Amino acid sequence: MNYTAFTLLLTLVLFVGMVLLLELGRRIGVRRMANDPEGAQAGTGAVDGAVFALLGLLIAFTFSGAATRFDERRNLIVQETNDIGTAYLRLDLLPASAQPALRDLFRRYVDSRLEVYRKLPDIEAARVELVRSNQLQGEIWRQAVAAGRMSEAPPAANMLLLPALNQMIDITTTRTMAAQVHPPLVIFVLLFGLALVAALLAGYGMAGGKKRSWIHMIGFAATMALAVNIIIDIEYPRLGLIRVDAFDQALVELRASMN
Numbered sequence: 001m002n003y004t005a006f007t008l009l010l011t012l013v014l015f016v017g018m019v020l021l022l023e024l025g026r027r028i029g030v031r032r033m034a035n036d037p038e039g040a041q042a043g044t045g046a047v048d049g050a051v052f053a054l055l056g057l058l059i060a061f062t063f064s065g066a067a068t069r070f071d072e073r074r075n076l077i078v079q080e081t082n083d084i085g086t087a088y089l090r091l092d093l094l095p096a097s098a099q100p101a102l103r104d105l106f107r108r109y110v111d112s113r114l115e116v117y118r119k120l121p122d123i124e125a126a127r128v129e130l131v132r133s134n135q136l137q138g139e140i141w142r143q144a145v146a147a148g149r150m151s152e153a154p155p156a157a158n159m160l161l162l163p164a165l166n167q168m169i170d171i172t173t174t175r176t177m178a179a180q181v182h183p184p185l186v187i188f189v190l191l192f193g194l195a196l197v198a199a200l201l202a203g204y205g206m207a208g209g210k211k212r213s214w215i216h217m218i219g220f221a222a223t224m225a226l227a228v229n230i231i232i233d234i235e236y237p238r239l240g241l242i243r244v245d246a247f248d249q250a251l252v253e254l255r256a257s258m259n
Contacts, residue, residue, distance in 0.1 A: 004239070004240055007232050011229040014192060014195060014221075014224070015221050015224075015225040018196060021200040022206070025207075028204055029204040051194065051197055055194045059228075062183060062231050063227075063230075065183060066231050066234040066235040069178070069235070073175075073237060074244050076175045077244065077247040077250060079171055080113070080168075080172070081254050083164070084109075084251075085254050087106075087161065088254075093153075093157040094144070095147060098146075102147065106258060107259075109140060110254060111255065112133040113251065114248060114252065114255065115129045116129045117238060134172070137169050137172065144165055145158070145162070148162070179238070198224075199224075202220060203217070
């Protein structure tokens with residue numbers, strides 16, 4: 001099962017579960033009111049308020065965190081593009097005889113970096129391509145150091161090129177780690193659990209009506225399920241419907257400029 005189908009299934013399960021718990025809560029409330037009309041609602045407001053406040057806080061926390069990480073991942077794509085572009089331009093400092101091989105390595109390196117993320121959601125294929133990118137990094141570094149030591153290389157060649165290459169290499173690790181930063185699984189479990197508990201309490205609170213308010217029941221469940229789905233989608237922007245792929249165009253344009 002692919003990621004999109006999995007998240008849609010989770011959303012459907014949450015929606016159905018909330019609707020069922022809304023109905024269960026209402027039936028419990030109706031039975032309680034029949035047995036104890038005066039005490040059925042006594043003291044429930046404080047409990048309802050605490051649970052719904054905690055649910056709102058958790059949604060705000062997870063959504064804010066996901067949106068922040070989403071923006072950071074987009075910014076890292078731009079940063080890597082700038083780092084590679086700077087290092088590529090500084091190849092001009094090296095002797096002319098050493099430049100063609102290094103420029104070819106750079107072209108292969110950018111192709112590899114693009115392929116790492118194009119292969120997702122196939123994690124294993126992406127890891128294999130990441131290993132290839134790291135190997136190309138090592139080869140670029142070795143050839144750049146050797147070229148900087150050539151007799152015709154200007155003294156400033158290594159001073160300017162090597163720090164740029166170091167930044168280009170470091171940003172790879174930064175992007176790889178950033179792609180793996182997510183909230184602990186218990187946060188999502190708690191979010192699902194609180195949504196279901198809130199549905200039960202909301203259903204209990206609706207027991208005073210003679211008829212079910214389907215528009216409120218369906219609307220509440222659908223809104224919560226959609227909110228959770230969007231949070232998960234933003235949290236994994238290479239797998240779902242909300243993606244950062246458009247920012248890869250910066251690397252694509254850089255690669256085109258290298259031809």
